[in-house]
Amino acid sequence: MRSSVSIRDVAVRAGVSVGTVSNVLNHPDRVAQATRARVLSAISDLGFVRNESARQLRAGTARAIGLVVLDVANPFFTDVARGVEDVASQAGHAVILCNSDESAQREIRHLELLAEQRVHGVLITPSDPSLEPIRRLQRRGVSVVLLDHPSSEPDICSVAVDNRTGGELAVTHLLAEGHQAIVMVNGPAHIRQGRERHLGALDALRKANRDSDLLEVIEVPMLNVAAGLRAGERLLARTSRPTAVFCANDMLALGVLQVMVRAGVRVPDDLAIVGYDDIDFAAAAAVPLTSVRQPRQLIGRTAAELVIAETMSPDEHEHQRVVFTPELVVRESSRRRRRTRRPARRVPAPAGSEV
Numbered sequence: 001m002r003s004s005v006s007i008r009d010v011a012v013r014a015g016v017s018v019g020t021v022s023n024v025l026n027h028p029d030r031v032a033q034a035t036r037a038r039v040l041s042a043i044s045d046l047g048f049v050r051n052e053s054a055r056q057l058r059a060g061t062a063r064a065i066g067l068v069v070l071d072v073a074n075p076f077f078t079d080v081a082r083g084v085e086d087v088a089s090q091a092g093h094a095v096i097l098c099n100s101d102e103s104a105q106r107e108i109r110h111l112e113l114l115a116e117q118r119v120h121g122v123l124i125t126p127s128d129p130s131l132e133p134i135r136r137l138q139r140r141g142v143s144v145v146l147l148d149h150p151s152s153e154p155d156i157c158s159v160a161v162d163n164r165t166g167g168e169l170a171v172t173h174l175l176a177e178g179h180q181a182i183v184m185v186n187g188p189a190h191i192r193q194g195r196e197r198h199l200g201a202l203d204a205l206r207k208a209n210r211d212s213d214l215l216e217v218i219e220v221p222m223l224n225v226a227a228g229l230r231a232g233e234r235l236l237a238r239t240s241r242p243t244a245v246f247c248a249n250d251m252l253a254l255g256v257l258q259v260m261v262r263a264g265v266r267v268p269d270d271l272a273i274v275g276y277d278d279i280d281f282a283a284a285a286a287v288p289l290t291s292v293r294q295p296r297q298l299i300g301r302t303a304a305e306l307v308i309a310e311t312m313s314p315d316e317h318e319h320q321r322v323v324f325t326p327e328l329v330v331r332e333s334s335r336r337r338r339r340t341r342r343p344a345r346r347v348p349a350p351a352g353s354e355v
């Protein structure tokens with residue numbers, strides 16, 4: 001368990017910096033006798049207990065950090081992993097990549113394996129909404145950072161992108177293009193990212209004084225191309241189709257796009273399509289895909305920096321909640337035909353949505 005008294009409390013009590021307290025604990029010879037006495041007195045008065053389990057754990061641990069992602073086949077996570085590895089390798093750490101396939105059971109097994117490997121820290125996009133498996137890992141002294149998952153918990157770092165603003169950007173764009181019947185292809189309710197994007201889509205309708213019935217949701221079991229293909233086939237089989245589709249990520253959108261192009265459906269004239277992530281394949285698609293861009297490598301770098309900082313100085317570390325703002329990149333898959341081809345246009349998030 002973590003001491004309720006932090007190293008910062010000791011520093012304030014003794015009237016010194018956190019670094020001085022750390023030196024008293026780790027390099028007492030570097031601290032003047034009188035200062036050392038003040039710090040030790042504050043430690044005694046406050047009952048400060050250093051995070052020994054984490055220190056002992058680190059003493060005999062692999063210089064590695066675990067990275068648990070929802071779908072290793074999704075380029076979003078490949079790009080995030082690239083950012084993680086850039087930072088980890090510079091800090092002399094290896095990265096152990098695990099794929100949960102959006103399964104809470106697989107996630108638990110991966111976390112147990114990483115604890116056995118004595119990794120320094122773990123970055124995870126959680127499948128289990130309770131976060132209990134992650135709490136168990138923390139109680140074993142392993143530092144954890146939630147990745148692509150905002151958290152308001154005071155004792156864990158998180159790095160995410162404002163999914164709700166992203167969903168609003170996508171549907172506001174489709175409404176501005178004149179669409180009256182929009183389908184959202186979304187993942188299962190336990191995947192928080194899609195749930196929040198759907199809330200943002202409803203925000204766009206409300207702000208435009210449009211009825212929420214204008215948006216219909218088709219739920220698919222996984223956020224991958226195969227599920228997008230199946231959703232595209234369902235839309236194709238309809239007699240009355242929507243004029244626009246907003247997909248919870250680019251993998252779904254690429255599946256829908258493939259079905260429509262193969263069937264001769266004109267994109268965007270017969271059906272506009274918007275994705276989410278802006279992976280590299282989005283711009284290279286048969287019809288370049290409009291998508292909500294997430295700063296994928298930056299997410300990975302930021303999360304890796306936080307987990308390494310915490311493992312190096314668990315007592316001094318202050319947890320952070322980092323939330324980036326997405327932007328909409330408009331391309332041919334949703335932009336009404338113009339006589340001249342125009343480059344992709346970026347649409348910043350609405351004013352006041354900075355997070």
Ligand code: RIB
Nearest residue numbers: 070076148193223249277
């Ligand atoms: O894993 C599902 C989705 O959530 C990814 O495509 C990415 O958008 C993440 O935020």
